[in-house]
Every structure is written in structure tokens, then in C-alpha cells.
Amino acid sequence: MYLSHTRAADTTRAATPAGPAGRVPPTVVALGMVSLVTDASAEMVTAVLPMYLMYGLGVGYLQLGALDGLYTGATALFRLGGGYAADRFRRRKAVAVVGYGLSALTRLGFPAVGAGTTGIGLLLAADRTGKGLRTAPRDALITLATPADRLGRAFGVHRTLDTCGALLGPLLAFGLLLLLPSDYDAVFVVSFLIAAVGVLVLVFFVRERPRGEAGDSGGGRVTLRTCLRAVAGADTRRVVAAAALLGVVTVGDMFLYVALQRRMELPEEFLPLLPLGTAVVFMAAALPVGRAADRAGRWRLFLGGHLLLLLGYVCLALAPAGWTAAAVVLVLHGLFYAATDGVLMAHVAPAIPARARTTGLAVVQTAQALARAGGALIFGVAAAALGLGLTFTAAAVALAGVLGAAALLHRPGAGR
Amino acid sequence: MTAWPAGRARTATGIALICVLLAATTGYVLWRARAADSDGAWSLRPDRPGTVVYVDRGRVRQVPRGAGERAGRSAGKGPDCQRAAVAGGTLVCLRGLPGPMSSDVRVYRGPGKPQVTLPVWGEPSRARVSPSGHLVAWTVFRSGDSYVAQGQFSTTAGIYDLRDGDHYGSLEDFRPYVGGKPYRAEDVNYWGITFAADDRTFYATMASKGRTWLMRGDLTRRTLTALRENVECPSLSPDGHRIAYKKRTGDRWRLHVLTLRGGRDVPLAETASIDDQPAWLDDDTIAYTRPGDSGPTVFTTPADGTGTPSKLLNGASATAPVPRP
Numbered sequence: 001m002y003l004s005h006t007r008a009a010d011t012t013r014a015a016t017p018a019g020p021a022g023r024v025p026p027t028v029v030a031l032g033m034v035s036l037v038t039d040a041s042a043e044m045v046t047a048v049l050p051m052y053l054m055y056g057l058g059v060g061y062l063q064l065g066a067l068d069g070l071y072t073g074a075t076a077l078f079r080l081g082g083g084y085a086a087d088r089f090r091r092r093k094a095v096a097v098v099g100y101g102l103s104a105l106t107r108l109g110f111p112a113v114g115a116g117t118t119g120i121g122l123l124l125a126a127d128r129t130g131k132g133l134r135t136a137p138r139d140a141l142i143t144l145a146t147p148a149d150r151l152g153r154a155f156g157v158h159r160t161l162d163t164c165g166a167l168l169g170p171l172l173a174f175g176l177l178l179l180l181p182s183d184y185d186a187v188f189v190v191s192f193l194i195a196a197v198g199v200l201v202l203v204f205f206v207r208e209r210p211r212g213e214a215g216d217s218g219g220g221r222v223t224l225r226t227c228l229r230a231v232a233g234a235d236t237r238r239v240v241a242a243a244a245l246l247g248v249v250t251v252g253d254m255f256l257y258v259a260l261q262r263r264m265e266l267p268e269e270f271l272p273l274l275p276l277g278t279a280v281v282f283m284a285a286a287l288p289v290g291r292a293a294d295r296a297g298r299w300r301l302f303l304g305g306h307l308l309l310l311l312g313y314v315c316l317a318l319a320p321a322g323w324t325a326a327a328v329v330l331v332l333h334g335l336f337y338a339a340t341d342g343v344l345m346a347h348v349a350p351a352i353p354a355r356a357r358t359t360g361l362a363v364v365q366t367a368q369a370l371a372r373a374g375g376a377l378i379f380g381v382a383a384a385a386l387g388l389g390l391t392f393t394a395a396a397v398a399l400a401g402v403l404g405a406a407a408l409l410h411r412p413g414a415g416r
Numbered sequence: 417m418t419a420w421p422a423g424r425a426r427t428a429t430g431i432a433l434i435c436v437l438l439a440a441t442t443g444y445v446l447w448r449a450r451a452a453d454s455d456g457a458w459s460l461r462p463d464r465p466g467t468v469v470y471v472d473r474g475r476v477r478q479v480p481r482g483a484g485e486r487a488g489r490s491a492g493k494g495p496d497c498q499r500a501a502v503a504g505g506t507l508v509c510l511r512g513l514p515g516p517m518s519s520d521v522r523v524y525r526g527p528g529k530p531q532v533t534l535p536v537w538g539e540p541s542r543a544r545v546s547p548s549g550h551l552v553a554w555t556v557f558r559s560g561d562s563y564v565a566q567g568q569f570s571t572t573a574g575i576y577d578l579r580d581g582d583h584y585g586s587l588e589d590f591r592p593y594v595g596g597k598p599y600r601a602e603d604v605n606y607w608g609i610t611f612a613a614d615d616r617t618f619y620a621t622m623a624s625k626g627r628t629w630l631m632r633g634d635l636t637r638r639t640l641t642a643l644r645e646n647v648e649c650p651s652l653s654p655d656g657h658r659i660a661y662k663k664r665t666g667d668r669w670r671l672h673v674l675t676l677r678g679g680r681d682v683p684l685a686e687t688a689s690i691d692d693q694p695a696w697l698d699d700d701t702i703a704y705t706r707p708g709d710s711g712p713t714v715f716t717t718p719a720d721g722t723g724t725p726s727k728l729l730n731g732a733s734a735t736a737p738v739p740r741p
Contacts, residue, residue, distance in 0.1 A: 051512060054539065055474065055498045058705055058712025058732055114709035174514030179449055181496040182474020186448045193441040197434055204430025268558075269537050272517060 027145040028154045030205035031138055032161030034198045038100060039162055041195035042127070043169025044187055045107060048177065052184040057114070075132030076366045082133035083140075083362025087222050092137040092144075092358055093208045099134025100202055103127045104195030110188045136362035141206065143349035143357060151349060152298055155342025156290020163283040167276070222355050230356035231363050235412070239299075239348050240367045242406035246306055247371030249398040251313070251379055253278070256333065259388050263316055264326040274330065281334020282341075289338040290346065298347035299412050305339025306403050308332045313396040317389075344368070347412075458527040460492035463505040463737055467492075468697065470714055472731035476500045476509060479729065481697065481736070495522065495530070498540040501695075501735040504549020506578065510540030510556070521554050523578065534583065538572055542649065542693045543733065546611035546618075551635075552576050553609035553618070573606040573620055575635065587633070587640065592622060594629065594642040601625060608649035608693045609633075612656055619650045619659065630659070630674075647674065649693035651702075653719070654738045660684075660694040660702050660719065671704060673719050682721040697736040705732040 053059045086095040106127040113119030139155075146154040172194075173187050180186050230236075251259075257274040260266070266274075293301040312332035319325035345361060352360035383391040460478045462469065469478045469492075476494030494500070497509035498519075507524040519540050522530035538556025545552050555573045575584040584590075587606035592599040601624045609620045618633040622640065630647035631640040648669065651660045657676055662669035668689035674681045684702060694704040696719070703716045712732040717725040728734065 051498075051539070055512070055732070056711060058707040114711075176445070177514050179445065180452055182498070183448055183452065186445065189444060190441055193437055193444070197437050200430060200434050200437065204426055204433070269517070 024150065024154045024157045025145045026205070027207050028142050028157055029161075030201055031142055032158045034100065034202045034206065035138070035158060035162040036165035036168075037194050037198040037201065038103070039165030040169040040172060041107065041191045041198065042103065042131075043166050044173040044176075044191040044194070045110070045127075047170040047173040048184055048187050052110070052187075053120070055182065056184040075128045076370055077132075078129045079132040079136060079362050079366050079369075080359070083136040083358040083360075084224065084227055086137040086140065086358040087227055087356050088224075090222070090355070091208075092140050093202070093206060095358075096134045096137040096141065096206075097199060097202055099130045099132070099137070100195070100199050101130070102133065103130030104192055104199055106130070107188050107192035107195060111185045136358050136365060139345050139349075139361045139365075140358040141208070143345070143361075144354060145207070148350045150294060151346035152290035152293035152301075152343060153287065154290070155346045156287035156293075156338075159286040159290075159338070159342045160283050163279050163286065167279055167283065227356040227359040230353050231360045233351065235351045235410070236348060236360060236364075238410040239344075239351070240364055242410050243302075243344060243364060244367040244371040245402045246399075246406055247368045248375040248378070249395060249402045250306075250309065250372055250375055251392065251395050252372070252376035255376070255379055255383065255388070256312075256316075256329075259316060259392055260326055260329055262388070263321065264323070264329075265321045266323070266326060274326075277327070277330035278334045278337065281331050282337040285335055285338035286342065289335070290342060293339070293343045293346060297412070298343050299410065301339045301343050302347060303403060303407055305336045305343070306399065306406075308339065309336040310396060310399050310403065312336065313392060313399065317392060317396065458494060460494035460507070460527070462502040462507040462524070464492070465737060468703070468714075468728065468734050468736050469494075469500060469502045469507070470729060470731040470734035471497055471500050472729075473711070474498065476507065477731065495524065497522070497733075499543040499554075499733045501543040501545050501552075501733070502737050503545035503547050503735070505737075506545045506549035506552065508543045508545050508552040508554065510536075510543050510554055512540050517558050519556055521552070521574075521576070523552050523576065525549075532576060532578065534574075534576060536572065536574065541571065542573075542608050544610055544651075544693075545735075546615055547613045547654070547738070548615050550577065550579050550615050551611055551618075552578070553611065555607040555609065557607070571605045571607040573609050575609060575618070577635075584635070584638075587620060587622075590633065590638045590640050592631065592640040592642070599624070599642070606631075608651075608661075610650050610652045610659075610693075612652060619652060621648045621650065621661075628664070630661070643676075644674070644679070651694045651696060653696050654699050658719070660696065662690055662692070662694070671702065671717070673702070673721070684719070684721055684725075685717045685723050686715065686725045692732075695735045696738060697734075698738060703728060703734045703736070705734070 082095050082099065086092040106123045109123045113123060142154055142158055143151060176187050176190060253275065257271060260274060261268065261271045289301065309332065312329045315325060315329050315332065319328065344364065348364050349357060349361065379391060379395060382394065460476060464478065466481050467478050468481055469476060474496050476497050478492035494507060495509050497511045499510040501508050505525060509522045509524065511520045511522060513519055517538055519536050519538060521534040521536055523532040525531050536554065536556050538558045541557045542555035553573065553575045555571055557569045557571045573587045588604060592604065603624050605623045606620050609618055611618045616635050618635065620631050620633060622629045622631045628646055628648055629642040630644045630650055632643055633640045646663055647661045648664060649662050659674045659676060661672055661674065663672045669691055671684040671686050671690050671694055672681055673684060688706060690704050690706060692705045694702045697703050697716060700719050701716050702719050703714055705712045706715055711730060714728045714731055714734040715725045716728050717723060
């Protein structure tokens with residue numbers, strides 16, 4: 001019932017595309033800029049945090065590991081709650097502002113809390129909470145501002161800018177430390193100021209509803225039941241199940257990089273640089289892959305992305321050691337992200353009624369994130385018992401199996 | 417939701433506010449850079465007796481012993497470092513470089529450019545100079561917490577001989593003996609080197625399979641001999657007879673002093689868990705770093721286990737140019 005309703009709404013919107021062909025709505029570009037500066041700000045902190053704890057505070061290295069476990073699960077609840085609140089009050093932007101603002105404020109907390117591990121743990125948890133709160137409303141704003149037939153492209157633009165920020169962050173942080181040796185407080189303050197710029201861009205340049213968009217206002221009160229029913233549609237349910245299953249059999253990034261470094265016999269020093277390879281490819285490919293997804297079908301691209309990842313695993317296992325093979329694996333890994341991250345949102349969004357969309361996207365993202373975390377846990381235990389090589393082979397076989405099952409489980413109509 | 421306010425005014429306000437923030441960011445960075453510049457030129461003298469050399473906010477500093485809370489008015493300033501040590505007129509400085517896990521070991525005999533610069537792979541952890549000033553040692557660590565298992569890391573400990581330029585890049589190239597037999601496990605890690613006065617003998621910690629040993633090293637024969645278990649970050653007293661170290665119980669470390677001949681082992685008055693390589697300020701006083709709310713803090717405590725710890729200064733990595741016995 002909801003599905004037919006939204007599909008109809010989507011076709012009318014698609015029939016009257018806003019703006020010149022080939023351009024994404026300004027709101028999407030603005031949200032991309034918000035993500036760019038926010039990610040740059042966040043990655044600045046991530047890059048210097050170990051050094052800050054070690055040398056700025058004198059907290060021993062072993063205590064650092066204990067901080068990590070604090071926040072992994074906590075964000076899921078906030079993500080769902082934030083998604084529902086955004087739909088319930090039809091204030092997606094407001095929830096996003098709270099999320100971005102909270103993360104920005106945590107940066108000022110670091111110089112203030114001092115050496116207490118509890119204080120730093122709480123700050124990291126608050127930062128993750130902000131991230132959890134804002135992701136679904138932000139993606140919902142993108143889908144509400146964009147005609148359905150251009151969603152792939154819109155998410156492509158957004159993810160390109162987002163990844164660009166993530167790459168800029170460490171450069172900014174290390175540049176600052178070159179200019180101001182050991183001045184970690186300066187890094188936190190600058191990170192805060194940059195995050196505040198992100199909040200300003202969001203407040204002033206992101207529009208909650210494009211002119212003439214009516215799908216949002218009708219339909220009466222949005223309740224928890226409306227949202228749950230919207231998400232429980234057969235189509236969405238299958239997408240969530242398939243994405244979660246694929247998430248479980250996706251090898252955690254860090255395992256992939258370690259395996260790559262060892263298998264390809266790269267110098268150990270290059271291990272911290274391998275994620276950059278993935279990010280650069282992701283950044284470069286997100287837009288073209290998103291456009292391809294609009295034409296060829298987003299679910300097809302999503303599954304195709306996992307096929308590329310499988311190819312990467314096979315390459316990792318069988319290719320002769322060396323830089324070429326390592327580069328091929330990183331390119332495949334980056335393409336996997338380009339074909340799955342925003343593309344999944346673009347695929348699932350039109351099937352969820354606009355008034356419950358934030359909740360719906362939050363459910364998909366949470367399911368995927370929890371599945372990946374669970375998968376990483378299983379992989380870690382298996383790798384400790386069986387060794388990295390055997391575990392990788394098992395993961396590849398499992399991915400191939402789940403990929404086949406996912407292709408059968410969810411076959412969207414010919415139109416998509 | 418209310419109607420969208422006039423677009424142009426809103427855009428102008430947004431741009432103006434963003435410009436203000438960006439200007440504030442630039443101004444703030446320039447102000448911090450000026451503050452750092454006015455921190456003063458090089459005035460450190462590694463051979464000045466009766467002083468403590470330490471690291472505060474990323475810079476090597478020097479104060480007279482007993483300056484205590486007045487440590488802000490330091491007698492000397494040196495290079496930018498995270499870890500430093502002095503002895504015999506030599507200053508060794510470990511400096512983390514921007515970028516993941518790369519550092520420099522810099523050795524200074526006077527102001528200006530370092531006499532030796534060695535690139536190392538890892539974050540600065542420990543530094544030491546032999547009493548003669550001829551040998552320098554360093555430990556760097558690399559985190560593995562994100563991919564191997566939480567809290568795991570590996571370390572590299574190396575030595576450089578200023579007299580002939582011999583570079584012992586890693587103690588892993590030495591031959592370890594445990595219980596008189598060659599020890600062949602692959603997972604060995606070394607950290608916390610300390611030198612004896614003969615410029616040949618040194619001590620360090622070896623870790624393998626969840627155990628740690630106090631190793632006595634021989635620079636000429638390139639061997640390491642296990643003396644005792646559960647001794648980390650050893651520090652040899654100026655008289656050469658005792659070793660201050662951190663002893664692990666559970667997930668805590670307690671500072672101890674071990675008498676090499678006879679094996680008398682005394683816990684020090686500091687009861688907090690200390691993760692540092694202690695240093696001898698003289699034959700009776702141990703200095704070490706504790707995390708504090710305003711950053712790391714150097715404390716001292718008597719080497720015989722009596723007394724109470726007292727704060728020496730704000731900073732870390734304190735050593736003293738100890739006169740030779």
C-alpha cells in the first residue's frame with residue numbers, strides 16, 4: 001500500500017526534473033560540503049589522538065585500547081532514535097544540526113577534560129552519538145531533495161565530498177603540528193572551528209524541503225507504528241536482510257589491509273597508508289558509479305560491488321605478491337565502497353514513504369553496521385584460531401554464497 | 417515549519433558568519449605560532465650539573481634541581497622532542513614526525529644542528545645515554561591495537577655509538593639466551609635500554625609469549641642474557657649496583673629497586689601504577705612520570721622504598737646529568 005503510493009509519487013517527481021539536466025540539487029552539494037568539513041575535522045582528531053594521549057597527557061599506551069570498546073554499540077540506539085525523532089516531528093534538519101553540533105562541541109572538551117580516561121571515553125562516545133544521530137537525517141534530506149531517478153548521482157556527489165574531507169583531515173592535523181609542534185590543544189580548537197563551519201553551512205545552505213514538494217506534509221501524524229510499517233514492507237525487509245547478510249561476510253577493513261600487507265610482502269611501514277588507497281579510489285569513483293547505478297539499476301550495482309570485493313579476495317589469495325596486485329586489490333576495495341555505500345541508500349530510499357524515510361534509512365544503516373561489526377568479531381575469532389589465510393578463504397566462499405542468495409532474495413522490478 | 421526566509425539575505429548571513437569563523441581560525445593559528453616562537457632560543461647545556469633535563473609541551477627544558485614549582489622559569493631550552501635523556505654531555509632526543517609512526521632520533525653535543533639524525537619507524541617511547549655520553553639508546557613502539565588485538569603493540573630498541581658510528585638498529589639482531597640456552601621464539605620485543613659505565617654492558621627488557629625478562633646485553637659479543645623475570649624498563653643506578661624498574665602485577669606496574677648482587681627487591685613508596693622508565697637523579701633518588709590532569713608530571717621518590725613521592729615539575733622524561741661515581 002505504501003509502496004504503490006510512493007512509487008506513484010516518485011514517478012511524478014521524476015517526470016518534472018528540477019533544474020538543468022546533469023546537476024544535483026544545491027541542497028545535496030551543501031550537505032556534501034557539510035560532510036567534507038565535518039569529516040576533515042573528525043579525522044584531524046583521530047589522527048592526533050594517540051599522540052595526544054601518549055605525550056600530551058602521559059597516559060600509557062595500554063590504557064588506550066580500553067577506550068576503544070566504549071562506544072561501538074551505543075550509536076545504534078541513537079541512530080534509530082534520531083531517525084524516528086526526525087520523522088515524528090518532520091525536523092530532519094534539526095536532528096542533523098544536533099548531531100553535527102554535538103560532535104563539534106566534543107572537540108572543545110579534549111583540552112578541558114585533561115588526563116582522565118573516563119572523560120576522554122565519554123567525549124569519544126558523545127562524538128559517536130552525534131555521528132549516529134546525524135547520518136540518517138542527512139541521507140533522508142538528500143533523498144527528499146533529489147528526483148528519484150538521480151539519487152545514485154546525488155549520493156555519488158555527497159560521498160565524493162565526504163571522502164575528500166576524510167583525506168584532508170590528517171593532512172590538516174599534521175600540517176598544524178609541523179607549524180605548532182606538540183600543540184595538541186591547537187589541533188582540537190581548529191578542529192572545533194572547522195566543525196562549526198560545517199554546522200553553519202548546514203544551517204544556512206541546506207533546505208529542509210524544496211519548493212512544491214508536497215509528499216512530506218500529507219498523511220497526518222507520524223507515529224512509531226507508521227514508521228515500523230513503512231520499514232516492514234516486503235521490499236525494504238528483503239533489502240535489510242540481504243544487506244545485513246552481506247555485511248556479516250564482509251571482512252573488516254583492517255583485517256583486509258593486514259592480510260594485503262603480509263600476502264603482498266609490502267614493507268610494514270606502508271600498512272597505515274593502505275586505507276588511503278581505498279579512500280582515493282572511493283572518492284574518484286563514487287560519482288561515476290552513482291550515475292551508472294541510476295542507469296543500470298542500483299541493486300545490480302550494489303551486488304556488483306560485492307562481486308568486485310569477492311574478486312579482490314580472490315586476487316588477494318591467488319595473485320603473485322607485489323605492488324601491482326596490491327594496487328589491484330585496493331582499487332577493487334575502493335570500487336566496492338563506491339558501488340555499495342551511497343548506492344544502497346539510493347536504492348532503498350524510494351521504497352520508503354517520505355514521512356518515514358529517516359527511520360527507514362536508519363534501520364538499513366544500523367542493520368548493516370551491526371552486521372559488519374558482528375562479522376568483524378567472527379572474523380577476528382576465526383583468524384585467531386585458523387590463521388589469516390584460511391579465514392580469508394572461508395570468508396570469500398561465504399561471500400560468494402551470500403551474494404548468490406541475496407541476488408535471489410531481492411529482485412527489484414525491471415524499472416529499477 | 418515556517419516559510420523559508422528571504423534567500424539572498426540568508427545566504428549573505430551564512431557566508432559572513434563562515435568568513436568570520438575562518439578568519440578566527442587563521443588568527444588563532446597565527447597567535448599560537450607567535451606564542452611558540454617567543455618560547456626562546458636554545459640555552460640548554462647537557463653537562464650542567466645539579467640540573468634536571470625534561471620534556472614539557474614537546475620541548476626539551478632544563479631546570480636546577482629543587483626549582484620545583486618555579487620550573488616555568490627554566491634555566492635552559494633545547495630542541496622539540498617527545499622523549500629526551502642526557503648524560504656525559506650528550507643529549508638524545510626522540511622526535512615524532514607528523515604522519516603515522518615515524519620518528520627521528522637526534523643526538524646533540526651542543527646547540528644548533530644535531531650531530532646525528534637517525535630515522536626510526538614508530539612512536540617515541542624511551543631514551544637513554546650511557547654515563548660516558550658515547551652511547552645513545554632509544555625505544556619506539558608501533559600500535560597494533562586496531563588490527564591484531566586491542567592493546568597489543570610491538571617495540572624496537574636500538575643503540576648508536578657516537579665514537580665509531582656503529583648503528584645497532586634493533587636488539588632483535590642480537591642473540592638472546594634464557595636459562596643458558598639460545599632463545600628462538602619469533603615474537604620477541606625489546607624495550608627500555610639502560611647503560612653501564614663500561615660502554616659495553618647494557619640492560620633491557622625482553623618480552624615474548626606474555627613473559628618479560630631483564631636481559632644483560634653485551635655490545636661487543638652481541639648477546640643478551642636473561643637475569644630475572646618480570647623486570648620492565650630497567651634503569652641502572654649511577655653506582656652500577658642497582659636497577660630501578662617497573663614490575664607488573666595484573667594490569668598495573670609498581671616501581672621497584674633491585675640490587676643486582678644478592679637480588680634484594682624493594683617496592684618504592686609510589687603506589688600508583690607507573691608506566692615509565694624511571695631515572696636516577698642521584699644514587700638515592702628516583703624520578704618518574706605520572707599522568708596528571710594538566711598533563712604529565714614528574715615525581716621523585718627515595719630509592720630505598722622509604723619516604724613519600726613528591727612532585728618535581730610539570731613534564732615528562734626527566735633525567736639528570738649525574739656525575740660519575
